[in-house]
Amino acid sequence: MKSPIGKAARIGTVAGLAALAATETAEAAAVLSTSISMVDLSTAADNGALVLDIDGDGTNDFSITGEYYGPNPALSFNGASTSAWMVSDGFAASTVGEGYELANGSLPNGASYVSTTILFDPFAGVSYGEFYAGVRFFRDGELHFGWLKFDMPTDGTLNGATLVSAGWESEAYAPSTVGAVPEASALFISAVFGGLAAGRRRR
Structure with a gap:
């Protein structure tokens, strides 16, 4: 005979996990891009150009274009043809700190969203090393915010220039926290629910 106490405990556990899962889902709206990771620039x-799809929906969201001014290499962000923008001071990308909340009305002083801007041009003094840049783009006709993490060389060459990672906010028009990725606990809860469902089917 099965214990009613054990059944009640299981129900309580499931209810508790459901409440926790709802909380984690609300807090884990940040999405780590699976299509942008350690991209060699x-x-x-x-x-000429490297096209990128930050949200993995099969649509190109923006590109990184390269060119040489004599022997000097340069890289630029370009979202003009895809309606994407990067936070910039009007000449080069504005670096944003990890944890910064990106939104339409929340930008570093003197910065704005532009469709084209310089990412790397040591000859012009643009060589930041490792930094975050903020972006916004359209997905299914709705505006989303996100970030790109770069690691640029500081020796005047492109050797080792890398787009390390990227993330975006899955909730349209909601601010994106720079550097934020989904909580591991949310993935753990999903695995627990999967195990509970499998256990029920086996009975």
């Missing part, structure tokens, strides 16, 4: 100046 060293050949971008040779190949």
